[in-house]
Structure formats: C-alpha cells, structure tokens
Amino acid sequence: MNGALAGIAVAALLALGLGFLARRGRQMGLGQWTVAGRSFGAPLVFLLMAGEIYTTFTFLGGSGFAYGRGGPVYYILCYGTLAYVMSYFVLPPIWRYARDHGLYSQADFFAGKYQSRWPGALVSLVGIAALIPYLVLQFKGLGIIVEAAGYGAIGATPAVWIGAAVAPAYVMVSGVRGSAWTAVAKDVMILVVVVFLGIYFPLHYYGGLGAMFAAT
C-alpha cells in the first residue's frame, strides 16, 4: 500500500469516524436526522454548503475544463457567485416558513405551500431521479481519483463499492450532522490542496502566475 492510498484510507475512516461521533449523546428523531433540530449556526451551515457545492467536479471537471478549453470555464466563477446572491432572497423565507410549520424536506415545503400532497410527491420523484446521474458522476469521479492516486492498487470499481458503502453508512447513522462534520474535514482538505496546487504549480513549472498565462 502506497502513501496516497493510505491517505485515502485515513480520509475515509476520518469521514466514517466523524459521522459516528456527530450523533454521540443525541436521541436521533427525524428532526435531528434531517435538520439537526434546526440548531446549526451560520458557520456550520456555511461549511456544510461549501462541502455540498465543491465536489469531484471541482477537482476533475473544473480543472480539466479549464485546461482543455480555457476562458469559457470562467462561467463557474459567475454562476457560483450569482447563485449565492440569489439565495439571499430565496432561502431565508423558505427557512422561516419551514421552521414555523415544522417541515423537514423540500417535498414537505411544496406539499405545505400548495396544500396538497401531489406537488410534494412530484418534487420527491424529480429529486430522486436527478440524484441518480449525479451519484453516478460522483462515484465515477471517486473511482478515477482512487485508481489514479493509488497507481491502480485499488481499481475504480472496488473504490466505488467502498465509497457506496461508507457514505450511506454514516449518513444513516448520523444524518445531517455527519454530513456537516465530514464537510468540515473535506472543506479544510480541499482548501489546503487547492491553495497549495494553485500557488505551487505555476511557481514550480513557470516561475509565476503571469508567466504561466504568458506561456500558454
């Protein structure tokens, strides 16, 4: 087992451990599992959302797109920023409505707003259908990363199976708390890696950011 694989194993165990630790000492009802009793403060929500937004796309899709196509990749900078701006107007009213009516899910919200179960059921179905290609992409990316980082010691397929076992395990045990605390670990690691590579690669290979753009 090489260093990169050991790192991946430690990260997976860390995620699992954080997931189990996160539920410690709490009676796990649906309210705790889905929204942690609405007790998350702004910093934890911020980290959780960052953990949800920055995925394997950040490492594989975004960087590959930037390397292959260049300028058009700037759209990522725009849609991310503008989505945050729009969410300021959309999300707090939804959050207040959900708190006042004791809702737990997106489907609850639509069922409650329209006073009918059907919009809620439709939203659930669309959500699940949309999750399938998303999960396939994420696991595909995970498999590629593990296979490349481990120099083939663990194939892409076993890596996907391990990921598909670990992620639901801690989500089932700890709900949104587990996701939030793994997101914290993931955010820290992603930030370190991105900042390090973003500064190190241009300096190492070109002598600076300006020189890198001039060379291409």
Place this chain on the structure above:
Amino acid sequence: MRMIRALALLPFAAMLIGPFFVNRVEPTILGMPFLLAWFAAWIVLSAAIMAIIFRFDPANRDDPS
C-alpha cells in the same frame, strides 16, 4: 431601506454584462488576464455587497437567528 436590496443587481451587471466590455487579456493584474482578474475581484466585491445588504436590510431585523 429595503431599497438597499437593489445593490444585489451590481454583481449580475458586472458578471453578465461586464464581460462584453472587459473581455481582454491586457493589462494583467497580479499575473491574471484582465477578464479573470475582473471576475476574481467581483467575487470578493459580491461578498462585500451582500454583507452590506445583510447589515441594512430590515428583513434581518426581526429574526434572532
């Protein structure tokens, strides 16, 4: 003071309309092509603008959390 929310239109103008006018490489800023520097600057400015809106928007007055 609800009008303070209109400030949120600035990031949209800067990012969706701005590139028509600043789509160029020179001058580079901190080594970044000008368009990239423009977007990077507006990411930071958008956060600052949203902080100002959050501070003065009366909608955030009644909510303790």
